[in-house]
Amino acid sequence: MAEHNHNICIEKSTQFAQELALSKGKKLTAQRLLVLNILLSDHKAMGAYDILDKMRDMHVAGQGKPQPPTVYRALDFLLDLGLIHKVESQNSFYACMVDRSQDEHHLAQAFICDACGHVDEKIARRGAQNLFEKAASFGFKIDKVIVECRGICATCQAI
Amino acid sequence: MAEHNHNICIEKSTQFAQELALSKGKKLTAQRLLVLNILLSDHKAMGAYDILDKMRDMHVAGQGKPQPPTVYRALDFLLDLGLIHKVESQNSFYACMVDRSQDEHHLAQAFICDACGHVDEKIARRGAQNLFEKAASFGFKIDKVIVECRGICATCQAI
DNA sequence: CTCCTATTTGTTATATTATAACATACCACT
DNA sequence: AGTGGTATGTTATAATATAACAAATAGGAG
Numbered sequence: 001m002a003e004h005n006h007n008i009c010i011e012k013s014t015q016f017a018q019e020l021a022l023s024k025g026k027k028l029t030a031q032r033l034l035v036l037n038i039l040l041s042d043h044k045a046m047g048a049y050d051i052l053d054k055m056r057d058m059h060v061a062g063q064g065k066p067q068p069p070t071v072y073r074a075l076d077f078l079l080d081l082g083l084i085h086k087v088e089s090q091n092s093f094y095a096c097m098v099d100r101s102q103d104e105h106h107l108a109q110a111f112i113c114d115a116c117g118h119v120d121e122k123i124a125r126r127g128a129q130n131l132f133e134k135a136a137s138f139g140f141k142i143d144k145v146i147v148e149c150r151g152i153c154a155t156c157q158a159i
Numbered sequence: 160m161a162e163h164n165h166n167i168c169i170e171k172s173t174q175f176a177q178e179l180a181l182s183k184g185k186k187l188t189a190q191r192l193l194v195l196n197i198l199l200s201d202h203k204a205m206g207a208y209d210i211l212d213k214m215r216d217m218h219v220a221g222q223g224k225p226q227p228p229t230v231y232r233a234l235d236f237l238l239d240l241g242l243i244h245k246v247e248s249q250n251s252f253y254a255c256m257v258d259r260s261q262d263e264h265h266l267a268q269a270f271i272c273d274a275c276g277h278v279d280e281k282i283a284r285r286g287a288q289n290l291f292e293k294a295a296s297f298g299f300k301i302d303k304v305i306v307e308c309r310g311i312c313a314t315c316q317a318i
Numbered sequence: 319c320t321c322c323t324a325t326t327t328g329t330t331a332t333a334t335t336a337t338a339a340c341a342t343a344c345c346a347c348t
Numbered sequence: 349a350g351t352g353g354t355a356t357g358t359t360a361t362a363a364t365a366t367a368a369c370a371a372a373t374a375g376g377a378g
Binding site for chain 2: 354355358359
Binding site: 088089109111113114120122126127130131134135138139140141142143144145146147148149150151152153154157 | 247248268270272273279281285286289290293294297298299300301302303304305306307308309310311312313316
């Protein structure tokens with residue numbers, strides 16, 4: 001992956017997260033940042049309890065180990081800010097990877113590899129438009145759209 | 160709902176289910192039919208344990224009450240045949256409501272009302288085409304697509 | 319600085335969703 | 349009737365998620 005410098009990717013995402021939180025009067029606390037960084041560490045979807053395990057691995061001695069509500073609270077916070085998304089069809093979470101500076105409320109399409117867990121996220125402007133028009137045609141008011149494509153990524157097909 | 164004769168709807172769906180099962184060498188047993196009929200009884204999405212409660216309400220005295228594996232097995236069977244679909248974003252299930260005779264493996268779009276649970280299902284030919292093309296552009300092989308629109312249906316907006 | 323309030327975090331317990339594992343029953347075919 | 353495969357019953361438990369309340373912490377008002 002010569003074209004993807006992941007250190008820069010993480011740094012940029014973290015900085016953006018800080019700014020976004022501040023601009024909404026929220027705080028990106030240490031716990032929340034930890035969860036975000038775990039999800040940013042690779043572009044894979046992770047379950048809440050896998051994240052919790054990682055947090056426990058990293059936990060500082062002398063304080064209790066984090067419990068489920070800790071990770072779910074951080075996840076809820078990050079979901080609210082749109083910094084992460086949930087893969088509804090497998091109860092997992094991944095760090096948002098589109099340029100949020102241009103699309104405040106984007107319709108995300110997630111392409112999830114069932115072999116390696118890798119997630120690609122694309123913005124669906126045309127698809128969103130079509131869905132909203134279709135909904136409007138029978139009077140349905142859309143609040144939220146979920147589009148998930150499960151399959152096998154190019155890398156895993158080559159293996 | 161003058162335009163929707165629900166008795167005919169259920170009858171047709173049940174008959175189609177029988178034929179589909181037979182054509183695949185499977186049996187639409189009493190348990191499976193019961194679960195299907197519970198889901199057909201209105202066009203709402205229901206959780207597995209809600210379905211289980213209904214099964215228990217109907218259960219014949221003299222035999223043990225159904226347990227979770229019973230309902231999940233029936234749901235799995237019906238999902239495999241495409242007679243029902245799962246709303247991944249709320250872990251619920253609804254009876255398929257498109258004309259299956261024409262679309263063996265359709266891309267379904269579900270429009271779920273968060274007020275009343277009503278589900279409308281539409282076939283997305285154009286949307287499917289776009290998604291498969293987008294996936295192909297970066298070498299992703301799609302096995303399954305989930306499209307769910309959460310919102311408020313026309314009826315509930317009017318209330 | 320110190321008190322006050324709101325937010326965040328810690329902790330325990332429990333709710334909700336789903337499946338594993340194994341025993342029993344049923345059904346179609348011989 | 350015997351036999352093999354499918355389906356169901358039953359018990360236990362795994363996996364995902366939240367409720368409820370106590371303790372700590374951070375920022376602002378005085």
